[in-house]
Amino acid sequence: MAKIYNGGVPLAGAVRSGFLESVHHGSVVVLDRTGAVVAAAGDVAAPIFPRSANKPFQAIGMLRAGLRLADPADLAIVCASHSGEEFHRDRVAALLRTAGVDDSALRCPPELPLGPEASSAVLRAGGGPSRIAMNCSGKHAGMLLTCRAAGWPVAEYWRPEHPLQRHLRDAVEEVTGERVGAVGVDGCGAPVLAVSLTGLARGYLRLVEAEPGSVERTVADAMRAHPLLVAGTGRDDTRLMTGVPGLLAKSGAEGVLAVALPGVGAVALKIDDGAARARTPVLAAALRRLAVADGSGPNLPLPADLVEVPVLGGGEPVGSVRALW
Numbered sequence: 001m002a003k004i005y006n007g008g009v010p011l012a013g014a015v016r017s018g019f020l021e022s023v024h025h026g027s028v029v030v031l032d033r034t035g036a037v038v039a040a041a042g043d044v045a046a047p048i049f050p051r052s053a054n055k056p057f058q059a060i061g062m063l064r065a066g067l068r069l070a071d072p073a074d075l076a077i078v079c080a081s082h083s084g085e086e087f088h089r090d091r092v093a094a095l096l097r098t099a100g101v102d103d104s105a106l107r108c109p110p111e112l113p114l115g116p117e118a119s120s121a122v123l124r125a126g127g128g129p130s131r132i133a134m135n136c137s138g139k140h141a142g143m144l145l146t147c148r149a150a151g152w153p154v155a156e157y158w159r160p161e162h163p164l165q166r167h168l169r170d171a172v173e174e175v176t177g178e179r180v181g182a183v184g185v186d187g188c189g190a191p192v193l194a195v196s197l198t199g200l201a202r203g204y205l206r207l208v209e210a211e212p213g214s215v216e217r218t219v220a221d222a223m224r225a226h227p228l229l230v231a232g233t234g235r236d237d238t239r240l241m242t243g244v245p246g247l248l249a250k251s252g253a254e255g256v257l258a259v260a261l262p263g264v265g266a267v268a269l270k271i272d273d274g275a276a277r278a279r280t281p282v283l284a285a286a287l288r289r290l291a292v293a294d295g296s297g298p299n300l301p302l303p304a305d306l307v308e309v310p311v312l313g314g315g316e317p318v319g320s321v322r323a324l325w
Helices: 051-064 072-078 086-099 116-124 137-150 163-176 197-209 215-225 236-243 276-293
Strands: 009-016 019-032 037-041 183-185 191-193 248-252 256-261 265-271 309-313 316-323
Touching: 009 265, 009 276, 009 309, 019 197, 019 276, 019 316, 037 276, 051 072, 051 137, 051 163, 051 191, 051 197, 051 215, 051 248, 051 256, 072 086, 072 137, 072 215, 086 137, 137 163, 163 191, 163 197, 197 215, 197 248, 197 256, 197 265, 215 248, 236 248, 236 276, 256 276, 265 276, 276 309, 276 316
Parallel strands: none
Antiparallel strands: 009 019, 009 316, 019 037, 019 265, 183 191, 248 256, 256 265, 309 316
16 A cells, blocks of 8 residues: 655744744655655654656656756756746747647646736736646657657647656656656646655755766756746746855755755655645755765855745735745
8 A cells, every 4th residue: 555645844934023823834855965864753664755856857757758858948948847938938839849739738727817916917918828828738749759759649638548658657756766656637638647756856956966968967057057048037946056156956846845055955845734835945944964964064055035025004014935844
């Protein structure tokens, strides 16, 4: 019988006017540069759905299947959970043209851009929800191109039994070092594969520690070179990779976040109630533990509003969401 995630412990709390108003439970694991666990809280061994944090692993599978992209920016958008800003949509549209298809070939559902400004711009221009604006459209475009490159049928490329998805599952298992614990349907319609937080962190560490020119390192380098494509203006992933040189970061829905820094280590976490606001304060606490565990005490600066996410009252800061562990 497969392991079942048992949930986490109190990891973050929202403090308003000096009063602890809400508590977020979750699980987090911290690995050092060798992959050894130096800190953990909650259940880090049972499988969880990493959601979009799996995208770099899936991109590795695509490259191994024959996907070839001339520009690393294209690989970054394949790994992205983008905001649907105009430059994101343009990049995905260009990828689709190379496959000889339009966005009607994408399985991901039509949506408005994630960001309010980008969404408003689309509506002001007379547009509406589209498949290309959906945050996973880059991954789906990459899947279509991979099918073309490998000679696999494009029809129903999202089905778990399709050769593409079987190949991507193999890649996820190989990079994380464990068997997939469950298969579900992600928000975009493609399969989502469950692995443990420890396996997730192990996979991210492998990406940043891989040899230059390897498939794993190629994915990590593309994401770190183009953090704005991976997420978008003001988004956490973009800010983390921009603010900490060398850091690889990717979030997933339902409170998942994974990061790795070469020569330092990796962190993977899940907030049980899915609250995105608790992710970066917990990450900051995890990185502090990593700094203590590392004899050199690496400098891992994060923006102050990510270490403690502001809580507002009357439009002004009156507290913060902060780590409790």
